[in-house]
Amino acid sequence: MSLAGYFARHGFEIWQATLQHIWLTGITMLLAVAIGVPLGILVARRPWLSKPILGSANVAETIPSLALFGFLLPLPWLGARGDRIAIAALTLYALLPIIRNTAAGIESVDPAVREAARGMGMTESQILRRVEMPLAFSTILAGIRVATIWTIGIATIAAAVGAGGLGEYIFRGLAMVNNDVILAGAIPAALLALLADILLGLLERRMRPGRRKARRESTHWPGAAAGASAGIVLLALLAGIGLSGCGGSRADTIVVGSKNFPEQALLGEILSQEIEARTHLHVERKFYLAGTFICQQALLSGRIDTYVEYTGTALTAILKDPIEQNPQAVFETVKRQYQQRFKLAVLPSLGFNNTFAIVIRGADARRLHLQTISQAAKYTPKWIAGFGYEFMGRPDGYAGLVRTYGLKFAGPPKILDLGLLYRALLSNEVDLIAANSTDGQLSARDLTVLQDDKHYFPPYQAVPVVRDRTLARHPEVRAAIEALAGKISEAQMQKMNYEVVGEHRDISQVAREFLRSHGLG
Amino acid sequence: MTPSDPPPRASVATGSQPAIEFRDVQYRVANGNVILKNFALSIETGETMVLLGRSGAGKTTALKLINRLLEPSAGEIRVEGRATSAWDAIALRRHIGYVIQETGLFPHYTVEQNVGVTPRLEAWPPARIHQRAKELLALVGLDPKSFLRRYPHELSGGQRQRVGLARALAADPPILLMDEPFGALDPLTRMEVREEFRGLQERLRKTVVIVTHDVAEAVELGSRIALLEAGELRSVHAAREFLRSDEPIAVAYVEQIRALAPEAPGRRQRSEGPETPRTPERRNA
Numbered sequence: 001m002s003l004a005g006y007f008a009r010h011g012f013e014i015w016q017a018t019l020q021h022i023w024l025t026g027i028t029m030l031l032a033v034a035i036g037v038p039l040g041i042l043v044a045r046r047p048w049l050s051k052p053i054l055g056s057a058n059v060a061e062t063i064p065s066l067a068l069f070g071f072l073l074p075l076p077w078l079g080a081r082g083d084r085i086a087i088a089a090l091t092l093y094a095l096l097p098i099i100r101n102t103a104a105g106i107e108s109v110d111p112a113v114r115e116a117a118r119g120m121g122m123t124e125s126q127i128l129r130r131v132e133m134p135l136a137f138s139t140i141l142a143g144i145r146v147a148t149i150w151t152i153g154i155a156t157i158a159a160a161v162g163a164g165g166l167g168e169y170i171f172r173g174l175a176m177v178n179n180d181v182i183l184a185g186a187i188p189a190a191l192l193a194l195l196a197d198i199l200l201g202l203l204e205r206r207m208r209p210g211r212r213k214a215r216r217e218s219t220h221w222p223g224a225a226a227g228a229s230a231g232i233v234l235l236a237l238l239a240g241i242g243l244s245g246c247g248g249s250r251a252d253t254i255v256v257g258s259k260n261f262p263e264q265a266l267l268g269e270i271l272s273q274e275i276e277a278r279t280h281l282h283v284e285r286k287f288y289l290a291g292t293f294i295c296q297q298a299l300l301s302g303r304i305d306t307y308v309e310y311t312g313t314a315l316t317a318i319l320k321d322p323i324e325q326n327p328q329a330v331f332e333t334v335k336r337q338y339q340q341r342f343k344l345a346v347l348p349s350l351g352f353n354n355t356f357a358i359v360i361r362g363a364d365a366r367r368l369h370l371q372t373i374s375q376a377a378k379y380t381p382k383w384i385a386g387f388g389y390e391f392m393g394r395p396d397g398y399a400g401l402v403r404t405y406g407l408k409f410a411g412p413p414k415i416l417d418l419g420l421l422y423r424a425l426l427s428n429e430v431d432l433i434a435a436n437s438t439d440g441q442l443s444a445r446d447l448t449v450l451q452d453d454k455h456y457f458p459p460y461q462a463v464p465v466v467r468d469r470t471l472a473r474h475p476e477v478r479a480a481i482e483a484l485a486g487k488i489s490e491a492q493m494q495k496m497n498y499e500v501v502g503e504h505r506d507i508s509q510v511a512r513e514f515l516r517s518h519g520l521g
Numbered sequence: 522m523t524p525s526d527p528p529p530r531a532s533v534a535t536g537s538q539p540a541i542e543f544r545d546v547q548y549r550v551a552n553g554n555v556i557l558k559n560f561a562l563s564i565e566t567g568e569t570m571v572l573l574g575r576s577g578a579g580k581t582t583a584l585k586l587i588n589r590l591l592e593p594s595a596g597e598i599r600v601e602g603r604a605t606s607a608w609d610a611i612a613l614r615r616h617i618g619y620v621i622q623e624t625g626l627f628p629h630y631t632v633e634q635n636v637g638v639t640p641r642l643e644a645w646p647p648a649r650i651h652q653r654a655k656e657l658l659a660l661v662g663l664d665p666k667s668f669l670r671r672y673p674h675e676l677s678g679g680q681r682q683r684v685g686l687a688r689a690l691a692a693d694p695p696i697l698l699m700d701e702p703f704g705a706l707d708p709l710t711r712m713e714v715r716e717e718f719r720g721l722q723e724r725l726r727k728t729v730v731i732v733t734h735d736v737a738e739a740v741e742l743g744s745r746i747a748l749l750e751a752g753e754l755r756s757v758h759a760a761r762e763f764l765r766s767d768e769p770i771a772v773a774y775v776e777q778i779r780a781l782a783p784e785a786p787g788r789r790q791r792s793e794g795p796e797t798p799r800t801p802e803r804r805n806a
Contacts, residue, residue, distance in 0.1 A: 112621060112625040113625045113626070113628070116685075117625070119588060120615070120638055120639050120642070122642065123611055126642065134629045135628065
């Protein structure tokens, strides 16, 4: 699949994401200017406020963006929508250069000019509006320019919390290890940043005091400022209109979410297509949300209506209950607790169990006659293990595994991105990995899954979770999702995963074929 | 403005209240240093009072106390009979023209806009502001046609200083404060502009307070000279008497002009004093 081909086939979607990106950036910049410029003026006027204000803005700047998005998730009004979270976080980031440049611009006004202005009987606000702001304007614009370019860049991360925008392609591409998809997000984002840089740079040069002579016309800076902000508003509004024109109204829209790996997107897509086929609801897809925690938060705050969770994950990571082995008991516990604590309905399993799979190379398994993890414990002291960072931290992850089987390794485990685990194993960089039992590679490559003979891993049945409110408003959704119950086997899931990850096939295509072959969709 | 037509200035005490009056004024800065102490001085309507002294003598402080850019620590300043503290600071400043050494012209305004600042603040109609700007430029010897639309960075130092003066005069204030107005100019230009100002003042008859450390300038422009040293007023002389004074400081200052006379031929000939060449033709006009 070539990059040009991808653009050609997904042009409209990419355009939508670009509009969304512009909208996010535009609103962010309006807020950042509305807050940052007055704060900058305050800093210039009251030097003792400079430390606290600039200090706070500096601190905000140092919070890693994904963490900042995470902190904002549980907030009441803000957390209710991904774009609100994104705009709030982005605004915080955009403040620093705007505050700093506003203060610097005002402070750089020649003291003689300010003294003359006071001496002529200008009030403080007249000095600000007629003298300081016009003279500081190009410096302030330079700050806005920097902030805008940052915002366009950081806004790509906002897709992690479901704010949409071009970052969605980047996350999707990363999860699918598909460069074309990454570039479908990265190229438009880079072009957008470049365009913003050029346009704001032109405006900035025009507004530089020394340049005025070229025009012989008196420049009324409030006019120029109003013009610039009107331009941004207009752009944001147009982007908003462009977006809303393509979506239905909120009332008959259902939002399907997913975590950020291909199986999740596939399941989300299967759910979406089934709902679209069986109801009249419009389905909005918010895939590639950055992990379990974010999906759960999104569900609780209503940013999404449903996604597919795994019972073991729900039990240990969300409910923080002890590990339990009986699949039915786990399902019942999760269902009951979700209902009571979160008002979320856990629907019947889709059919497969995506547990952790301890995987070694097939050659090793044959040579050493290994079938179970217990058998492998004898050899692990000579091996290096490779795990995903989530596995290292989970209650049903690394620590318990090592304890249960008495595993020792030749060194500390390598922490690798999920997409890279298999590559590391096949290239002998590591000798044992913890992967997922439904991974497509397992069926396509010479690999052996060691049996969890001590039943350490809890069951991870794939269950759709839906908000009670959604089911009350649209009862037909339950029927649509329940039609999928028990329909996806572990082998079927492995195969679909391989089609997406190994063969780079389109997720919606794979989902459609699956539904057709089962007389669904 | 010919030498044979001496202005009837020095004795303008009109009997009525002084235009500006310092009454036992003290000015102290935050760290306790006293910049001005027991300062008492009356400035009559229509006279040109020069505050002369070396750097740090307190001249500029005294000037800024008049238009309330600074507030006295003790005592009071009266402008037209009213304590400055009783004036609205903004109204007071618009009533007083203010010229500083660096001119403080607004770099983002044209000459016309700069001159029109105070009228605009006072909400004059645009046509009148335009008319006034033309008049004032002509008054300070700049051709309105070629200067109205220029920006400050397109002007020479002397031209800028003239525009600064025009701007201070725009709303026709009865009082004009000038802080080292010619200090940043080269000696020739300085002499020219000074000369012009003197001519102008003969016509306009404003109450003028000029701060300078240049004795020649003080003698040429002032009707009276107040000599400041280390925050205190040492003496007040009519300009002519200053040259004859036997007060040691005044003598020291006069010595200084005589010594510098060849390089700084800035003094206009009065009834006495060293011979100086006249200003050559005016530049830039």
